[in-house]
Amino acid sequence: MTPARAVDAPSFSTSRFRAEREADWIAFDLLLTKLEKKGAKALTSDELLQLPLLYRATLSSLSIARATSLDKALLGHLEALSIRGYFLVYGVRESRLNRLRRFFLYDWPAAVRAVWKETIVIALIIILGALTSYSLVANNPEWYFNFVPEEMSGGRDPRATAEYLQSTLGHGKEADDDAESGLHVFATYLFTHNSQVSILSFALGFAFGVPTMMLEYYQGIGLGAMLAVFAGKGLGFDFGGWLFIHGTTELFAAALSGAAGLRIGTAVVFPGARGRLQAASEAGRTAGKVMVGVILMLLVAGLLEGFGRQLITDTMLRYGIGTLMLAFWLAYYYVPRRQDVT
């Protein structure tokens, strides 16, 4: 480090270069190890001040070594050390808590707002699916069996009696008493299952969004077919309540996951002025944020479905809760806020 010594040395030697700088590299290595193991909080203020200095010293050593030294072990060590240092020094700029706060306050709603066009498209697709199957099943109940697999329907098909259908909605005479103990199991199962499905519908998006749209259309189909069966028995209103309490949250989440997938699909097909790769990665980041939100929403939906729906049997109350949830999500996502950073 001292230029005076270099002056009185007639010939530059890489061994001397190493002897002079080695202490810095070792100190930097130790500091990085400490930082990796215990985090930035474990460093004293002295060490924190040292960090960028040692980082720059190491980078400058690397440049000099590349230009002058042929010692492979030395070059390898300096390269590895610089790479490690670079990612630690430039890597994390905010604490996890801060990151979390920003995600909930700004990033999540902003990402959802950014995919609003896709959300509308997917919502229309779901509605289209529901309308298709509704009109088909309403005209000819036989269609039902094409849409809803036998084991999924659990006896809720056009052959069932109105009483039975009523009981499946949870406020008939035969509302299960023993079902209550298993509620949380049911809720967790619903949550994990729905999450996997929406992750899939998101992940399928890059295939130009086609599989995503098909998956969402299929979701709509199942919905419409069920609705037609219940409406045919004059239970449409009750079924609506049964569905509404968690459905507003769950279907919203499903639409968002589809929208996230579609976003990636459209970015790949129509990258615009950007490169295709860049467009895909930008869309991917927005979609990633949306997806974390979707999983959280599905957690809420699972709770509403598993507990709320089984414990609250009054149809009007169910509608009320469903509407409230919808209003909450809409306000959370779409009401503009002052300090939007993204």
Added chain:
Amino acid sequence: MTAAATNARIRADRKKKTRQFITPEGVDLELKIASSGLRFGALVLDLTLIMLSLLLFSLLVAWGGIATQSDIAVSIWLLGAFVLRTFWFIGFELGSRAATPGKRMMGIRVVARDGGRLTADAVVARNLIRELELFLPLMMLGVGAAEEMVSAWTAVAGVVWSLTLSLFLLFNRDRMRMGDLIAGTWVVMAERAKLDADIATDGAGDAMRFSEEELAVYGIFELQELERVLRGKDPRAMREVADAIRAKIGRPIAEEDDVFLLSYYRQLKARLERKLLFGKRREDKNASD
């Protein structure tokens, strides 16, 4: 293939794997793309670790469930398994080393392709896509096996189609998975290289003097191979290399192999480094001196 061509090919391969990555200080870090073998190894390690933790977790929950006689254990297990499966990769890659335990063992890490910092959304995106890459082929197999109306060929076609997605990283230069592509990330080498002793200074090494002609036969590639042999300290390899050099420069066998090699290494290194300072980089023995 001549030795010159082989050397050139090795260097070209190395170059093909290195990517320019310039820090704000203006230094190129020359990141190296991790090979598909390492990626696969890391994945297998991670999946094994997930299985093991799931097993442990299951035992723990089963014990708890039996002890408390309640079915809340089932919920806890379902949730735990979901969290483990979905957030194992995300959680570890969000850490300061940006690598899962499997990746750490393989010495690789995730990096943002544009050189910026690795954001949480990129990590989430790249790992949710993994869900598809891993499970779609399995699902296709499952569908094929479960539904008899689907012919075997349809199932095979489905598996092949989904495998092209899963094996996407084999088809591009940067070894990007589908998830990397969408998240804008790369997986690069992040090995730790220990600082080995400087073999150009310690011990006796100036026992012999070599003439300019004797040193002029080799270039940087040979020097670094010699360094590898010297650091390896394998007597048989040293004997072979020493004999090859002696034959090349026409010296009789007069001294110990390690003394001979060390002296030769030092003087060759000094000569080549001096030339380097004057802007002359001689890549290997076939390049002009």
